[in-house]
Amino acid sequence: MNPNSLLSASSMIFNAGLILVAFLTLYYLRKPKLQNSESWQATLTPLSSIIGSGFLIMSPLLASVVGGLSPIAVTVIVLLAYAIGSVIRFNIIHVEPRIKEGSLSKRTHEIEYFGNIALVLAYMVAIAFYLSLLSSFLLSYLGIDNINAERWLTTSIIFFIALVGYKRGLGGLEKLEAVSMTVQLSIVTSLLLGLGVFSYVFYTSGASLNFDYPQRDISTQVRILAGALLVVQGFETSRFLGEKYSPQVRVASMKKAQIISGILYVVSVILFLPVVQHLDLQHIQLAKIVDVTGQAALILPFMLIGAALMSQFSAAVADTGGGGGLLSENSGKKLSTRASYFGISICAVLLVWSVDLIEIITLASRAFAFYYFLQTLLALNFCYRDCSPDSKITRWKRLLFLSIAIILAYIVFFAIPAE
Secondary structure, three states: OOHHHHHOOOHHHHHHHHHHHHHHHHHHHOOHHHHOOHHHHHHHHHHHHHHOOHHHHHHHHHHHHHHHHHHHHHHHHHHHHHHHHHHHHHHHHHHHHHHHHOOOOHHHHHHHHHHHHHHHHHHHHHHHHHHHHHHHHHHHHOOOOOHHHHHHHHHHHHHHHHHHHHHHHHHHHHHHHHHHHHHHHHHHHHHHHHHHHHHHHHHHOOOOOOOOOOOOOHHHHHHHHHHHHHHHOOHHHHHHOOOOOOHHHHHHHHHHHHHHHHHHHHHHHHHHHHHHOOOOOOOOOHHHHHHHHHHOOOOHHHHHHHHHHHHHHHHHHHHHHHHHHHHHHHOOOOOOHHHHHHHHHHHHHHHHHHOOHHHHHHHHHHHHHHHHHHHHHHHHHHHHHOOOOOOOOOHHHHHHHHHHHHHHHHHHHHOOOOO
8 A cells, every 4th residue: 555545535534533633632631630730730841841843853863864773763862861861850859958958068069050050051042042943934934034034033932931931930931831832742642643644554565764864984973863862851941940849749740751752752753754764864954844744644744833833932931941940049049030031031032133043052952961961970979979878879870870971971072963
């Protein structure tokens, strides 16, 4: 059976079915019991930030580097991200209370402080990048090619988010996230179902995958894949939601967000492969990714556009929340979180109007990696300098933290973007 047969007379029913699935998923996610759940609310911020733009770009990015081995690559990336998340969770439970008490050693406190500075800068760039990408993507589909129009639209969205944060606080930002993530997840569920049916027909027809991607040596492939780890960053935002949630809730919600997003990433990479093989993997373009999904179902390009717009918006909202909380914490609470949201947003706007964000996002990626590296050093330093004599921190955990630190140091110095 040819996969293109899905675009026959029965395709109308198939497309209608996908729309119905999206609405049913939306109905479930909007149930008051789920929306009012503290656990789900705390999960939305890291989940929004992790998914971000990565959901759309991960499969073609990996296919352009390792071709058919993409499912293995994304699994390794997700597992490594979860291991890094375990470091952040360790610091939430063990280091954060000592920071509040002021009982940390001087060196441990310095590591935390410099790591936070790196992350604040990374958040500023990430917010500007996410929303610039949203504006560019939206206007290009409306046939508008004007850099000033993109910048004004981006500026308007940034200040809208900042105004909500200033007026309504973290709760207001979470409501924005709840709406955008609910729409995004409902679309993604239907999208994956459509791609799943297409993939099933593709594989059962006896067809095989064929990728025409740039041939690189193993060292270069590893360096690109190291950079791809940062596509799944965002779980650290749980660290800065202490204004509203207890450490236990934040740790549990981070685990949940990483598991949900990890499953989505692995499944989406696998299901996207039959359509991604038709892309020009030498020069990946966002619009082309959307177009090729039309081979699976006519409705999917429109769904993917919606998912892309929502993912950029929700990731920017999440990073505004995380960045504002971090800036307030680093100022010793001299800046309120509400004022910090505006501070982060003003800096993001300045970046939008003065910098080529496509290039500077590489620096932001390194800043995120550097922050994770310092968080790992923070955990290690805490283990050796600040733990009580009867601490149950085991030798294998120290070995795990040391291994993660080495990997992150490699990413900071050697990771490169795919060309």
